[in-house]
Amino acid sequence: MxxxxxxxxxxxxxxxxxxxxxxxxxxxxxxxxxxxxxxxxxxxxxxxxxxxxxxxxxxxxxxxxxxxxxxxxxxxxxxxxxxxxxxxxxxxxxxxxxxRVAALLELGAGFNVEFSGRENVYLNAAMLGMTAAQIERKFASIEKFAEIGDFIDQPVKTYSSGMYVRLAFAVAIHVDPxxxxxxxxxxxxxxxxxxxxxxxxxxxxxxxxxxxxxxxxxxxxxxxxxxxxxxxxxxxxxxxxxxxxxxxxxQFMSEGLGEGEPIGVSRQSADGATALEEDAKESVRPVASIAGDEPINHWGTHVGSIVSAQVLDSSRQQQSVFAAFEPMIVRFVIHVPEGIDRRALSVAFSIKDTKGTDLIVRTTYDEKSIDFDCDGSEIEIEFCLRNQLNAGRYLLVAALEDRSGAVPQYYEYIEGACYFSSHVQSGRYGLFLPDITEKLCMEEMPLDKQ
CATH class of the missing domain: 3.40.50.300 (P-loop containing nucleotide triphosphate hydrolases)
Known part of the structure; x- marks a missing residue:
């Protein structure tokens, strides 16, 4: 049961x-x-x-x-x-x-719209197991966090969606869940x-x-x-x-659903397995650990088009550690797929941290810097930059894109094509090490005011 x-x-x-x-x-x-x-x-x-x-x-x-x-x-x-x-x-x-579980589910759940915000605070907190004395001690903090002013004593049905969420979240975090x-x-x-x-x-x-x-x-x-x-x-x-x-x-969302397949509905196959289960066996590939050297994700309609993707130093040697402000070269060797529209071809890279946040992104399409409508099926491309990343571990994303439509389609996408670290001798805050000069500016004061 x-x-x-x-x-x-x-x-x-x-x-x-x-x-x-x-x-x-x-x-x-x-x-x-x-x-x-x-x-x-x-x-x-x-x-x-x-x-x-x-x-x-x-x-x-x-x-x-x-x-x-x-x-x-x-x-x-x-x-x-x-x-x-x-x-x-x-x-x-x-x-x-x-x-104790405190929840912010879909908008509109948990509050009585005919009650005021104040009344709903007491009601909601009491339902989560708090005593009246405990609620009274925390009410001022809840009201301050919600930032809805005099509306605290107005019926919730008069609230905007933003005001509702402010109050609901304030209650949820103050009930010691x-x-x-x-x-x-x-x-x-x-x-x-x-x-x-x-x-x-x-x-x-x-x-x-x-x-x-x-x-x-x-x-x-x-x-x-x-x-x-x-x-x-x-x-x-x-x-x-x-x-x-x-x-x-x-990847799954980018590749899209099959024609006519309704969202959230599983098709039943002859042997009793759902199509979602069958699709999962085919499309979800083994995923490497971020600490390893294999791609986190690798997919596309023409896998193998990116022959190599590397991060090199100024002597064009692949390195795993780069010093602060050291020159870096992101180098791709691309095998152009046959029969594609080269005018819509784009090579893109991004550098991400280990949480997957894009820190540096560049594409040849956005910059219109390279014309791929030329002879030859294999092309070498280099992006030159300086290492202005703070100390940490990073990964390279390499992508070959079809930019003929409003949304890029991927011939190949490699998330974690290679990994490297940035070494900074002195501790710095922030994500980047921008070029900043410092100087002390002192205006000379007139003698009669000294």
Missing amino acids: PALMEMNQPDRPETTIKVNHASKRFDIYETPLDRLKHIVFPRRTGYAREFWALRDVSLSVTRGETVGIIGRNGSGKSTLLQIICGTLRPTAGDIAING AVLIIDEALAVGDARFQAKCFNKIKELKESGVTILFVSHDVGSVRTLCERAIWLDGGRVRMEGNAFAVTAQYT
């Missing part, structure tokens, strides 16, 4: 969320009359068809871990979060939670408030709060999360390092 239970296992106190083979089925009715017939005659079949939003999902999250959950619309992300929160019960499987769940809600906030929220999330993370973060923004997932889980068709398609999982997910 499915269960939602408090976890009190002394041998594994570090685990805050444990999901064991969770599945969730919904009955889909063609008409309201079919629903009524099913209620009146529950033992009869044929009134509804089954839809499995989740199938056999298992995961474990430890204390202080930040885990990203990604996937297309309809992949089961929100259903999984609602089961973890306890607002839905699984059809099968067990959920174990250790500690063991688990904080965020489901895309921060996307409606302004840039300043989003930055404020991300800083607070990092503080909670450092204090040991477990965070589940659902977002379509791959950059945010890579910045906040060590680990990511990719859901597709209600199943876990991939789980692991956030950079690696989001790389595979980005």
